[in-house]
Amino acid sequence: MKKQSEAVQYNGITEGVIWQQILIFFFPILFGTFFQQLYNTADAMIVGKFVGKEALSAVGGTTGTLINLLVGFFVGMSSGAAVIVSQYYGAGQEEQVKKSVHTSFCLAILGGVVLMLIGEAFAPYAISAMGAPAEIMDYSVMYMRIYFLGVIGNLVYNMGAAILRAVGDSRRPLYFLIASCLTNIALDLLFVVGLRLEVAGAALATILSQLLSATLVMVTLIRSRDTYRFEFKALRMDRPILRRVIRIGLPTGLQSMMYSISNILIQANINSFGTNTIASWAVFGKMDGLFWMAMDAMGISITTFAGQNFGAGKIDRLKKGTYVGLLMSTIITVGLAALMIAFGPVLNRLFTNDPAVLEESMSIIRFLVPFWLCYVCVNVYPSTLRGIGDAFIPMLIICVGTCVFRVIWVMTASVIRPDLYVTISSYPLSWSITSIAFLIYYYGFSAMRNLNKRAGIKR
Numbered sequence: 001m002k003k004q005s006e007a008v009q010y011n012g013i014t015e016g017v018i019w020q021q022i023l024i025f026f027f028p029i030l031f032g033t034f035f036q037q038l039y040n041t042a043d044a045m046i047v048g049k050f051v052g053k054e055a056l057s058a059v060g061g062t063t064g065t066l067i068n069l070l071v072g073f074f075v076g077m078s079s080g081a082a083v084i085v086s087q088y089y090g091a092g093q094e095e096q097v098k099k100s101v102h103t104s105f106c107l108a109i110l111g112g113v114v115l116m117l118i119g120e121a122f123a124p125y126a127i128s129a130m131g132a133p134a135e136i137m138d139y140s141v142m143y144m145r146i147y148f149l150g151v152i153g154n155l156v157y158n159m160g161a162a163i164l165r166a167v168g169d170s171r172r173p174l175y176f177l178i179a180s181c182l183t184n185i186a187l188d189l190l191f192v193v194g195l196r197l198e199v200a201g202a203a204l205a206t207i208l209s210q211l212l213s214a215t216l217v218m219v220t221l222i223r224s225r226d227t228y229r230f231e232f233k234a235l236r237m238d239r240p241i242l243r244r245v246i247r248i249g250l251p252t253g254l255q256s257m258m259y260s261i262s263n264i265l266i267q268a269n270i271n272s273f274g275t276n277t278i279a280s281w282a283v284f285g286k287m288d289g290l291f292w293m294a295m296d297a298m299g300i301s302i303t304t305f306a307g308q309n310f311g312a313g314k315i316d317r318l319k320k321g322t323y324v325g326l327l328m329s330t331i332i333t334v335g336l337a338a339l340m341i342a343f344g345p346v347l348n349r350l351f352t353n354d355p356a357v358l359e360e361s362m363s364i365i366r367f368l369v370p371f372w373l374c375y376v377c378v379n380v381y382p383s384t385l386r387g388i389g390d391a392f393i394p395m396l397i398i399c400v401g402t403c404v405f406r407v408i409w410v411m412t413a414s415v416i417r418p419d420l421y422v423t424i425s426s427y428p429l430s431w432s433i434t435s436i437a438f439l440i441y442y443y444g445f446s447a448m449r450n451l452n453k454r455a456g457i458k459r
Helices: 004-011 018-050 053-091 094-129 134-149 151-166 171-194 198-223 239-271 275-311 315-348 355-387 392-416 420-424 426-444
Strands: none
Touching: 018 053, 018 151, 018 171, 018 198, 018 275, 018 315, 053 094, 053 134, 053 151, 053 198, 053 239, 053 275, 053 355, 094 134, 094 151, 094 239, 134 151, 134 198, 134 275, 151 171, 151 198, 151 275, 171 198, 239 275, 239 392, 239 420, 275 315, 275 355, 315 355, 355 392, 355 420, 355 426, 392 420, 392 426, 420 426
16 A cells, blocks of 8 residues: 555645646546536537427426526535545545545435435425426426436435545546536437437436546446445544535535525526516527636645645745736636637537527626636635634625625615516625635734744644
């Protein structure tokens, strides 16, 4: 078995040029999130082209928002597990790494069972409560119920991938996602186009391909000879580890849920404008997803970088990583915004040929995309803080500054003036408010102020 210090030196996160190490870690995660996003994007593209805009609205709009609400919470919890693993791995505590891995998988399996039961039982009530039009109701319920039958595979993959990334391996999760995404596309074509199963075929293709990615990540962890190896006989919860995972992961999970709840309210408001607007927003959501993939990848990279350097006691390097992350995020955001505005009309046609939907989705792009820059601080600062274990206050800042503000906006401004652009202006306004709050907290009150060169987790 390799010594822990050799593994850390090999992945380079605690050594070398900072921007190069973040990029080496960033790109596999970016491509991985791209292929993960393609699960639902491929479903939306194929049903939009071969079934119709009603099916597109169901698969790409309402159901996606509800799925993100439930699945996002447990994926947020997996980020807590990743932080704990990365800290112990960076500190060379082999036994604690092993306990963290197996505790995390217990959490993933239990969460999957709970999610499956909730999704099956409450899908029609949740979709109805969002005010989905009658013409997409049956499609939406069918897609959600089939999706949640396979949700355990989704959570197992996300937990396994989070553990691999936490120890510096961001490539193999990418390879697994490429394989499962290509499988999803092939099965979409078979079930939706060939067998004419419509929305049910798209959902079935998704859960089967997610099962493949879960199998691949588990085989990798079982075959590993490093400290993060998975063994069925060691599958049990360690209470001290579980408390640490929950302490860091729960705020992230709640933050994800708050995001989703605010987005559900916005989606419900958008539903009132009719099927064309729902479809336009769904198409924009797929384009907008490119930006969020990049930000998520950068956030995971910065959190892992901060976690391992914190565990190794390299605080100066940890702090420099934050500024490198800010610069890199800004460059990426400007580039993506320019590409989106320039090539938006071409990309939109991948989803639909409906002229009204194409025109409105492009109008939404021109309105929102320039404001992406307002989000950079909201992504980078909490990612660093999460890596050192400071997760609760950042969660509160995001929930109040972003989520609560959006809810208040939708319930006031959108009621006073029921207009699509009044509703979606809640996004740039909330990003700006939250960015200012993070600047104040990070430099004035956060745990970063108390770190010194002797910091790190106790050995």
